Structure formats: structure tokens, C-alpha cells
Amino acid sequence: MSWNKRYEREEYLFGTAPADYLVRYAPVLPSRARVLCVADGEGRNSVYLASLGHEVTAFDPAPAAVEKARKLAARKGVHVAFNIAGIEDWDWTAQFDAVVGIFIQFVGPKWRARLFTQLAGAVKPGGLLLLHGYAPRQVEYGTGGPGDARNMYDDALLRAAFEGWQIDTLRDYDAMVDEGEGHYGKSALVDFVARKP
Numbered sequence: 559m560s561w562n563k564r565y566e567r568e569e570y571l572f573g574t575a576p577a578d579y580l581v582r583y584a585p586v587l588p589s590r591a592r593v594l595c596v597a598d599g600e601g602r603n604s605v606y607l608a609s610l611g612h613e614v615t616a617f618d619p620a621p622a623a624v625e626k627a628r629k630l631a632a633r634k635g636v637h638v639a640f641n642i643a644g645i646e647d648w649d650w651t652a653q654f655d656a657v658v659g660i661f662i663q664f665v666g667p668k669w670r671a672r673l674f675t676q677l678a679g680a681v682k683p684g685g686l687l688l689l690h691g692y693a694p695r696q697v698e699y700g701t702g703g704p705g706d707a708r709n710m711y712d713d714a715l716l717r718a719a720f721e722g723w724q725i726d727t728l729r730d731y732d733a734m735v736d737e738g739e740g741h742y743g744k745s746a747l748v749d750f751v752a753r754k755p
């Protein structure tokens with residue numbers, strides 16, 4: 559089923575609360591940061607960042623998700639610059655104080671290399687990249703994410719992709735996730751926070 563079809567329902571597939579990861583690491587952002595949320599889905603993460611006072615831009619290619627994201631922002635009384643776009647058609651020339659990618663493992667190794675270059679380019683020198691996703695053993699847990707271990711992150715992959723960056727956090731751990739029906743149960747997670755030189 560396409561992402562848009564999955565989002566065509568009233569309930570929020572991943573809930574309306576931000577990812578635990580983001581709540582944990584949002585304090586590293588400078589105040590009133592300009593933040594880009596990549597593949598933001600139904601807006602739970604962008605809306606949370608806006609509620610903290612950040613200037614947030616977000617994009618996702620699923621119109622049904624962006625529509626729900628707009629509703630969530632209105633309900634919370636915050637502004638997010640939402641866009642309907644995929645990584646293929648996003649204008650990557652603008653730079654941000656921070657780029658946030660949460661569960662964006664819809665690409666395999668070849669496209670991921672290109673996506674990581676795009677993410678890196680969108681971070682200002684001295685800015686932050688916040689990346690959160692699944693580790694390869696998540697495929698055995700089957701509690702969310704793509705069914706292909708090659709799409710997942712591990713320590714070596716992230717260190718190589720962001721060589722020269724200052725890595726503030728790189729954690730691989732198991733935790734119980736309860737983020738809507740899309741992500742529920744014991745999960746193999748990776749937290750990454752790095753600063754661009």
C-alpha cells in the first residue's frame with residue numbers, strides 16, 4: 559500500500575506525540591533554530607519543534623499526511639512551513655541550523671548515500687544533523703520499518719557517511735516503542751546527533 563493510502567484515515571498512523579528520540583535530543587538545538595524536518599509524515603515531530611519556538615520547515619510527499627500535519631499544527635496553535643515534496647524534488651539548496659530525519663529508511667544503500675549527501679548539504683557549517691531509525695536486527699522484531707535490513711543504520715555506516723563531523727551521540731539499543739500503530743513494540747533503534755564542521 560502506498561504511503562498516501564496508509565495516511566488516508568482519521569487516526570494518526572504514528573500518533574501525534576513526537577518521537578521519544580526527539581524529546582530526548584531537542585534540547586541540543588539552539589533557541590529559535592531554523593530546522594528542516596525531512597519526510598515528516600503527519601507532523602508530530604515538526605509540530606513539537608515549532609511548539610518549542612523553533613522556525614520549522616517540513617516536507618513529505620504524501621498529501622494526506624501533510625493535510626493531517628497542517629491540522630495538528632492548527633490544533634496546537636503553531637506555525638510550520640509544510641511542503642508536499644519528496645527527497646527527489648525537494649530544493650536542497652537552502653541551509654538550516656538543524657536537519658531532522660526520523661524513521662526515513664525508505665531508501666536502500668544506493669539512494670541512501672545520495673540522501674545522506676543531501677542531508678549533510680542542508681546543514682549549515684556548525685549546525686546539527688539529528689537522525690533516528692532502526693538497526694538491522696529490527697527486521698527480526700517486525701514492529702515497524704521496512705522489511706529490508708540493508709535500509710537500516712549501524713555504527714560503522716553512520717561514522718563513514720559523516721566522517722569529519724563531530725559525533726555527539728551514536729547509540730544502538732533496544733527499547734519499547736509506542737508511537738501509533740505504525741511503530742509499536744520492542745524495537746532496535748539507532749540515535750545519531752552530529753555537528754557539521
Ligand SMILES: C[S@@+](CC[C@H](N)C(=O)[O-])C[C@H]1O[C@@H](n2cnc3c(N)ncnc32)[C@H](O)[C@@H]1O
Pocket residue numbers: 561562572577596597598599600601602603618619620623643644645646659660661662663664
Ligand atoms: C516511517 S514514516 C515516518 C514519518 C515521520 N518522520 C515520523 O516519524 O512520524 C516515513 C515517511 O517517509 C515518507 N516518504 C516515503 N518516500 C519518500 C520520499 N521519496 N521522499 C520523502 N519522503 C518519503 C512517507 O510518506 C512517510 O511519511
